[in-house]
Amino acid sequence: MKTSMIESFALFQHIQETELEHVLQNLQAYTKSYEKGDFILYTGDYAPSMGIVLSGNVSVVQRDVWGKENIFHQIHEGGMFAETYAYLEHEPLMVDVIANCKSEILFLNIRALWELPMNKTNASLMKNLTHILAQKNLHLSRKIEHITPRTIRERVFSYLQDQSIKQNTTHLHISFDRQQLADYLCVERSALSHELSKLQKEGKIKLEKHFIDLII
């Protein structure tokens, strides 16, 4: 396992490189590879371990009875998923986790952390984990903010303004394709396309492939 890459991840901030191998062992680390479209975790499952995306990217998705998808998160390299369920061991997953492309996942039994002796390294891990959970919280709150408005137009602007702050530019890279963006905003794909076209005709945005320019 390439520790050089792993030590850059949020969970391992302020962990000594020399400790890393030991930490991975303590957390019963193992990796697994997935192809595009593979299910990594299923709704209803219990997740004994959380996942870290070593390469590729995955979607955390909820499906309703009719198969309509609601994208909660898209997790890229270095990102974590299922940490909530790995921690709350009796809570069944309310989402699927699916590989968007060929991906390699590192699994860690995060509950083991609380059985380990209390030293500086393990305290750092706890602090990092708390930090990550707090940020997941914010992401979920932002998603709620984005899907609260009734109209597609308002949802799009809510999302684009958020992206504009995060990317610190008005030339926004959108990592979703249209269907995924529709799923994230909980609207119909063709209706989203229609609204984006209208916004472009009105001169409020400019569409170019995976970028959207915000024009103010």
Add this chain to the structure above:
Amino acid sequence: MKTSMIESFALFQHIQETELEHVLQNLQAYTKSYEKGDFILYTGDYAPSMGIVLSGNVSVVQRDVWGKENIFHQIHEGGMFAETYAYLEHEPLMVDVIANCKSEILFLNIRALWELPMNKTNASLMKNLTHILAQKNLHLSRKIEHITPRTIRERVFSYLQDQSIKQNTTHLHISFDRQQLADYLCVERSALSHELSKLQKEGKIKLEKHFIDLII
């Protein structure tokens, strides 16, 4: 401060009663009282401390430009709020916290936890905090699940089914009034009343004040 009450709270599980006074001191605990309608925290503020509801109850609310309210949580006795923002110190609040009635709040500087020596008590506090953050995450995910459907009817059923599981009965106590339930589900109050009436006429639910019977 009545430590007998405080030790029953989620944050203080498995903490020795004899340690409690010391812990409260370390976390710079102080209490403050609020009247109905008082703002406890404002959108845009930074929260240096998180809050625990000692008595009364509070709402965590987001407002849009037109003053429309979106209720994220309702926090009752023993519940916590702003733990995410208290932990992410540079993140401004995206919600208001408002007292629904006369309430007493205990404030704790949770960040101080990471500066303290690593002993069993502080490790328990970290574990409890992680647990609470993970559960907040689940609550937010459930809220997303409830407001994802397009129709009021589907949102109501999503919420009622969730309550049915949580309360383990079909005779559901609803702690929201109609306006609050509408705000939580992000729909219009009168439209919600209308839909609830229709559901009752169809024999699918039975309304009685602050209870709703699910009829299956």
Add this chain to the structure above:
DNA sequence: AAAGATATGTTGTAACTACAACATTTTGGT
């Protein structure tokens, strides 16, 4: 018990979206 205040229920209308069906553009493999 009465009166004012607050909460809840009812109705009509304009606006927006989901859905379906189809047209066009872009992408990836050879």
Add this chain to the structure above:
DNA sequence: ACCAAAATGTTGTAGTTACAACATATCTTT
């Protein structure tokens, strides 16, 4: 460069909601 497949865009229609304006019920205070 070509083709097939996938992604994106366009249009019309039926159904649901927000909003406004009002009616009724419930709570509070005296």
